[in-house]
Amino acid sequence: MLVAWRYRPRKSFIQSFDPRAWIIFFLCFMFSTLAFWDVRFLSPFFIIALFVLLTSGVKWHEVRRAFLFIIGFITFFALLTFLTGRGGEEVYKQEHLIRQFTAPFSLFGWTPTLKITVERAFFAVSQFVRVVSIAIMTILIPYSLDPALYGITFKGLGLPDKLAYAMDLTMRFVPTFGRDFQLTMDAQRARGYELEKIRGGLIEQVRKLGPIFVPVTIHAIISSEDIIDAMDLRAFGVGPRTWLQVLQRNLRDYILIWVGVVMVALSFSLAFFGLGKFWVPEALIRLVGG
Amino acid sequence: MPTDFPLVVENLSFRYRDREGAAIHDISFTARRGEILLIAGASGCGKTTLIRCINGLIPRSYKGEEQGRILVFGEETKGWTLARVSQKIGTVLQDPERQILGTKVLSEVAFGLENLGLSREEIFQRVDEALAFLKISHLRDRETFNLSGGEKQKVALAGVLAMRPSILLLDEPLASLDPASAQDTLDTVRLLADQGMTVLMVEHRVEDVLRIRPDRVLFLSEGRIRYLGDVEGLYKQVNYKEVKLPAERIMEFAKFAPAPAEMKILPSVADGKQETLVKFENVAFGYDVDREVLHGINLEIKRGDVIAVLGANGAGKTTFVKHAIGLLKPKSGRVLVDGRDTREASVAQIAGTLGYVFQSPSHMLFAPTVHDELAFGPTNLKHPKDQIAKEVKEALRTVNLSDKEQDPPLALSFGQQKRVSIAAILAMRSRILVMDEPTAGQDYQNYMNFMDAILQMPGFEAILFITHDVDLAVIYANRVLMVADGRLVADGAPQDVLRDFDRLNANRLVPTSLLELNVKRFPETGRFLRAEGLAHI
Numbered sequence: 040m041l042v043a044w045r046y047r048p049r050k051s052f053i054q055s056f057d058p059r060a061w062i063i064f065f066l067c068f069m070f071s072t073l074a075f076w077d078v079r080f081l082s083p084f085f086i087i088a089l090f091v092l093l094t095s096g097v098k099w100h101e102v103r104r105a106f107l108f109i110i111g112f113i114t115f116f117a118l119l120t121f122l123t124g125r126g127g128e129e130v131y132k133q134e135h136l137i138r139q140f141t142a143p144f145s146l147f148g149w150t151p152t153l154k155i156t157v158e159r160a161f162f163a164v165s166q167f168v169r170v171v172s173i174a175i176m177t178i179l180i181p182y183s184l185d186p187a188l189y190g191i192t193f194k195g196l197g198l199p200d201k202l203a204y205a206m207d208l209t210m211r212f213v214p215t216f217g218r219d220f221q222l223t224m225d226a227q228r229a230r231g232y233e234l235e236k237i238r239g240g241l242i243e244q245v246r247k248l249g250p251i252f253v254p255v256t257i258h259a260i261i262s263s264e265d266i267i268d269a270m271d272l273r274a275f276g277v278g279p280r281t282w283l284q285v286l287q288r289n290l291r292d293y294i295l296i297w298v299g300v301v302m303v304a305l306s307f308s309l310a311f312f313g314l315g316k317f318w319v320p321e322a323l324i325r326l327v328g329g
Numbered sequence: 330m331p332t333d334f335p336l337v338v339e340n341l342s343f344r345y346r347d348r349e350g351a352a353i354h355d356i357s358f359t360a361r362r363g364e365i366l367l368i369a370g371a372s373g374c375g376k377t378t379l380i381r382c383i384n385g386l387i388p389r390s391y392k393g394e395e396q397g398r399i400l401v402f403g404e405e406t407k408g409w410t411l412a413r414v415s416q417k418i419g420t421v422l423q424d425p426e427r428q429i430l431g432t433k434v435l436s437e438v439a440f441g442l443e444n445l446g447l448s449r450e451e452i453f454q455r456v457d458e459a460l461a462f463l464k465i466s467h468l469r470d471r472e473t474f475n476l477s478g479g480e481k482q483k484v485a486l487a488g489v490l491a492m493r494p495s496i497l498l499l500d501e502p503l504a505s506l507d508p509a510s511a512q513d514t515l516d517t518v519r520l521l522a523d524q525g526m527t528v529l530m531v532e533h534r535v536e537d538v539l540r541i542r543p544d545r546v547l548f549l550s551e552g553r554i555r556y557l558g559d560v561e562g563l564y565k566q567v568n569y570k571e572v573k574l575p576a577e578r579i580m581e582f583a584k585f586a587p588a589p590a591e592m593k594i595l596p597s598v599a600d601g602k603q604e605t606l607v608k609f610e611n612v613a614f615g616y617d618v619d620r621e622v623l624h625g626i627n628l629e630i631k632r633g634d635v636i637a638v639l640g641a642n643g644a645g646k647t648t649f650v651k652h653a654i655g656l657l658k659p660k661s662g663r664v665l666v667d668g669r670d671t672r673e674a675s676v677a678q679i680a681g682t683l684g685y686v687f688q689s690p691s692h693m694l695f696a697p698t699v700h701d702e703l704a705f706g707p708t709n710l711k712h713p714k715d716q717i718a719k720e721v722k723e724a725l726r727t728v729n730l731s732d733k734e735q736d737p738p739l740a741l742s743f744g745q746q747k748r749v750s751i752a753a754i755l756a757m758r759s760r761i762l763v764m765d766e767p768t769a770g771q772d773y774q775n776y777m778n779f780m781d782a783i784l785q786m787p788g789f790e791a792i793l794f795i796t797h798d799v800d801l802a803v804i805y806a807n808r809v810l811m812v813a814d815g816r817l818v819a820d821g822a823p824q825d826v827l828r829d830f831d832r833l834n835a836n837r838l839v840p841t842s843l844l845e846l847n848v849k850r851f852p853e854t855g856r857f858l859r860a861e862g863l864a865h866i
Contacts, residue, residue, distance in 0.1 A: 043432050043474060100618050186432040211432075219692065225656045226693035228676035229685040231709030250705065253695035257739055261691060265427040268386055272420050273441030273488065274412035281443045283436060283452055285785065 041211040041266070042218050049096035053183045060194040060292035065176055067299030071306035072172050076130050076314035078161070081168045088175040092232055097182045098165035109174045117163045117170075127162035130317035135324050186211060191284040200280050205276070208266065216259060223254045251320060262303045276311045334403070335496050335527040336360040337381070341397035342407070343378055343387060352378040353552040356397070360529060365522045368531045369442050369563075369572055370549035371772040372744030377423075379549070380498050385414035397706050401496065404712040414443065414450045414638050419494035423501040425481040425772070434460075434468045434476070434484050441492045448683065453753055459491040463517060478533065478642030479510025479837075486517065488829060498519060499530040504770050505536060507641045507797045507838035509655070515541045533772050535572045536842065548572075573773040573800075576843040579860035588865040594784045594805075598633040605629045607653050607683070611662035613650060621660070621813045622648055635784065636793040637802035637823070641837035642672070642811035647688070649812060650763055653793075654685045668742035674823050684759035688766045694738045699730065699749055702738045706757040717756075724752035728783040729775065744771050748779060764794040768801065800843045802827065804859045811836055824848075 048054065053061060072084045120126040124134075134156040142151040184192070190207035198206065224234070227250045237246065270276070309315050344351040353375040360366050368376050381387040385580035389411055396472060396713045399406045401417050422428045431437030438459055442452040460466045463483045468476065482502060489497065499518065511534070519541040522528050526590050532538050535546075539560060547564045548556040556566040564574065569582045593599075607630040615621040622645050628634065632652075650782050651657045652664050655671035664671045667682050684706075687693060696702035703721040711721065723817040725731045733741065738749045751767060762783070768776035784792065784805055796802065802809050802823055809826040811819035813836050819826045827833065828848045831841050840848075847857045854866055 041430065041432075043472070052359070067480060103372065157505055171790065187436055208430075209536045213462045222687075222689070226652075229654055229656065229680055229687070229694070230706035230757065231677045231680045232705075233675065233677045233709075247824045250693075252693055257694075258691045264390075264420070268390060269422065269428045269430055269562060271411050272384060272415055272446040273492065274415045275440075277410060277412035277444065279446050280450060281446050283439045283449060285449075326844075 041208065043186035043211055044214050045101060046182060046186055048185070049183070051096040051183065053179060054096075055291070056295055057286055057292040058184050058188050059195045059286060060258055060288060060295045062192060062196060064299035065180065066297050067303040068176055069173050070089065071303045072169055072260050074306040074310040076162075076165050076169070076317040078168055079318060080309070080315040081165060084172045085168050091179060093176050095179050095183060097179065098315065102182065103322040104176060109178065109204045110171065113167060113170045113174065117154075117167045117199050120166060121159050121163035124156075124159050127159060129316075131158045131319075135319075135327050137327050157315075157323050161323075162325045165317065178313065181210070181214075183241055188284055188286065191282045191286055193284055193287055197267045201276055204275070210258075215262070216226040216255070219258050219262075220251070220255050224256070226254070227251060241257070242320065271281045286314065333362070334359045335362055335401065335635045336529075337400040337403075338379075338383070339398050339400070340377070341382055341395075341399065343382055343393055345378075345391065345393040348393075350531075351552055352393075353382070356549075356552070356554055358557055360525055360527045361544075361847045362495075363522050364542065364545065364606055365518065365528045365530060365543040367535070367543040367546045368529060368549065369533070370555075371536050371571065372770075372775060373742040374549040375552040376549055377500060378552075379644060380420065380500050382530060383496075384418050384420040384498055385409065385411050412445065413496070416445070416492055416760065417494055417498045418498060418499045419489035419492055421482075421486050421489055421500065421502055423504050425478070425485040425505070428488075429473050429481060429483045431473055434465075434471050434473055434487075436489045436686050437473050437484055438491050440488060440528045445492070450646050455491045455493070456487075458842040459487040462490065463487050463602060471648065477510070478506050479513060482506060484508065484518070484550045486514075490521075494526075494531070495859055496527045499528065499532075501531055501533065501770065503532060505642075507837045508537075508839035509834070510642060511537055511797075512540075512839055533573070533770075535773075539575065543810050570777070570857070571772075571774050576841070576846045576860040576863070580846075580864040583861040583864035586861070589859065589861045592781065592785060594807075595633060595789055596785065596787050600630055601802055604632045606632060606667065606812060608665040609652070609662070610665070612652060612659040612664060613661045614652065615658050621753050621815065622684060623652075623659075626652075626662070626817055628810070628817060629677070630791050632790045633794070634791045635806050636791070636808045636810055637806035638793060638795045638810045638812060639797075639799065639802060639836070639838055644812045644816035646812045646835070647765055648815070650685070650765060650793065650795060653761075653763060654683050656685075662778065677709065680706070680759065682759055683761040683763060684754040684757050686751050686754045686767060688769065690743075690746040693750055693753070694746060697737055698735050699725070699738050700734045701743075701754075702749060703756040706753055710757060720756040720758055723786075724755040726787060727783065728779045729782075737791070744775060748770060748775070751779065751783070755783065757787050760790045762789050762792045764792075767794055768794060768796065769797060782809075797838075799827065799833070799838055799841050803844050804855045805840070805846055811838075824851055827857075 068084065072081065075081050101239040135158065137155045137157060140153040189210050190204050193199065194203035232250055339357050341356040342351050342354050346666060356379060356556050368379065371378055381391055382395065383399055385406065399541060429437050431440055435456060438456045439452050442455055460469055463486060465487065468480060468484065473481065476484060502514055506514060515537060518528055520854055524784065530538060543560065545558060546556065546560055547554060548563060556563055556689055564578055569579045575852055609626045609628040612626040614623040626649060638646050638650065648657065652659060654668065655674060655676045658672050666679050671679060694702060696705060703724055704717050707717045707720050725734055728751055730745065730748055732751065733745065738746060741749065747770060751764065806823050809821065809823050810817060811826060819832060827844055833840055843860055847864060850863060
């Protein structure tokens with residue numbers, strides 16, 4: 040059975056809007072954020088995301104796992120970019136060294152060196168703010184959007200019936216997959232399997248993940264077939280369907296959509312005129328003698 | 330051909346594209362208006378294939394070679410769209426969980442009607458009618474995920490009935506239900522038939538279905554009709570060991586057979602030592618911070634215990650049992666396995682002592698062959714290679730799958746996969762065996778055989794099984810636990826716990842003919858026996 044996200048009706052800012060309006064605003068927010076690398080331009084988006092989070096009514100224990108995972112993931116990659124310098128080369132050309140650490144040994148003629156530069160540090164900060172802003176807004180969607188309205192929301196956004204229902208099922212497939220993964224993990228642990236003790240080379244390690252990934256994949260395929268059977272047996276896709284749920288947009292929903300559209304238009308215009316590119320404070324560069 | 334027969338099946342055969350041999354051969358029958366036709370037979374005998382042919386999933390979703398024809402009210406269904414078929418023939422699948430698509434009851438019941446493009450007014454009217462007919466109007470705005478098994482089954486049925494079919498196909502509708510929910514479902518089926526609907530019901534639980542007086546029984550064997558006729562004729566045609574019949578009937582036949590041999594249950598504990606293997610100390614648990622689902626469980630599982638855990642759908646039986654292997658850790662209190670707190674041991678470490686068979690085999694099977702699947706557990710537990718080979722052979726023999734050792738487990742039927750999943754745990758030779766619904770979806774003969782074999786296997790010191798089948802508790806258990814709303818409401822010998830019929834009914838359990846007979850004859854027998862045993866006393 041498809042599992043729904045842990046949605047609960049709450050008196051929150053995000054839930055006070057029509058879901059179609061919120062999805063449009065979310066997409067505008069995301070594209071606007073992606074238009075910038077300048078942390079000064081990114082800050083308003085970060086503040087909007089924090090405002091939506093704090094007014095969402097979602098309890099910390101509900102989203103703790105998701106947030107810890109996502110923030111950990113983003114921090115890891117921001118740190119990796121900071122340490123290696125990779126990723127930022129496209130947005131800055133020149134680097135101003137703060138400090139350099141050189142390993143006292145060489146490997147095949149290569150001496151490991153860690154350069155800490157103003158650009159790398161600021162790029163990591165910008166990257167973190169940018170991705171965290173989008174992540175906060177994304178994580179809140181499943182907790183704030185009524186699963187019963189997924190289909191009609193996508194239909195209302197202009198998708199055809201089949202695609203709208205497919206999107207509905209896809210949204211619910213993610214938590215279902217999570218539950219099946221956990222059940223498989225439990226079943227294999229009960230047979231003495233310990234994921235954390237997998238040893239060997241990369242190929243061997245992948246092979247040893249078979250007891251988890253094979254059942255999860257097979258179960259997903261079987262479940263999909265069941266869903267298709269259940270839909271076929273009730274005449275899905277034979278013609279235009281009626282959607283029982285009805286959504287209604289109010290003035291404030293139109294305002295939200297317009298705010299989103301203006302935001303994305305403004306962001307793209309600013310980006311077009313060269314504003315909002317990667318920025319490093321001049322004072323900081325001067326401080327390190329640049 | 331008279332057109333007043335809702336359903337006519339003529340010389341129907343079908344072979345799946347990727348399988349050798351036909352799944353069904355030359356099936357012919359007619360079904361009348363208002364008739365209940367019970368379709369029975371062993372796992373893999375072709376029951377589900379027959380249902381798929383009738384409801385149109387074959388050949389539309391399952392490809393293969395089909396011969397013969399199916400007529401609905403005199404019209405051949407070949408070439409009909411599924412939409413057309415589904416308005417005449419409604420299907421409720423084996424597991425309602427696999428059929429329910431909507432997140433809310435209202436959207437689930439309305440799904441088919443939305444697909445037919447009916448007006449919103451008509452959809453609301455039909456949904457309300459279907460819910461009222463099944464007496465579940467109060468569920469209309471509930472989330473489907475939070476419904477009990479019986480409620481899910483009714484909601485799935487409501488979704489089909491709302492489309493107003495003339496023929497209803499039910500594929501093992503009782504498989505996942507507690508006895509009271511099963512009884513409710515059967516009563517509904519009887520009512521539908523009395524109102525003129527033609528019902529074809531595939532079911533292993535023949536005894537339960539007989540209670541609603543099916544008009545005829547179609548018994549399939551290896552894809553062919555072995556018997557088609559009234560219920561009385563079935564008793565004469567079919568061996569009482571093949572289908573679950575009422576206990577009185579079994580006794581009538583069994584008294585002419587030799588008395589069953591006395592079972593040597595748990596031969597490893599013949600020394601009679603009574604040590605505690607698992608201990609629950611005031612265990613409480615909740616999946617969410619603000620909702621507790623297990624409350625204050627205190628319990629000791631001792632050497633020599635064969636425990637049946639009974640209770641309604643959603644009573645907390647699986648949650649309770651998952652604590653024993655450490656898959657769930659108590660929010661308060663503690664669980665000790667072999668004296669060791671489950672919080673201080675990994676699941677893999679506990680698995681050496683306590684083997685746990687999950688409800689669904691599809692969550693664990695992965696290996697290329699049955700042999701490899703069974704060797705997986707003992708290998709993880711670092712058993713020696715030659716010992717593993719012996720353990721695998723023994724486990725396969727116990728579940729009657731020795732001929733499938735080199736087959737891929739994922740290509741087996743559901744019933745066979747279930748037996749592989751049980752064998753995979755048997756091969757680990759843990760001291761304690763825990764099984765969650767081991768007989769669900771299995772045919773009677775198979776599950777009785779493997780239950781007999783498992784209980785007589787050397788090595789186990791205690792066995793615990795969760796079941797909805799009261800007769801399994803009567804036949805095999807020496808102790809019964811009853812769980813309700815996350816609490817242990819009864820714990821004792823079967824003759825003490827199960828003779829309280831009021832308590833059984835309060836816990837959505839229904840006294841069976843075997844239980845009633847055993848209670849009646851207890852002064853004479855001094856213990857609970859299977860029907861074959863009672864026949865010789």
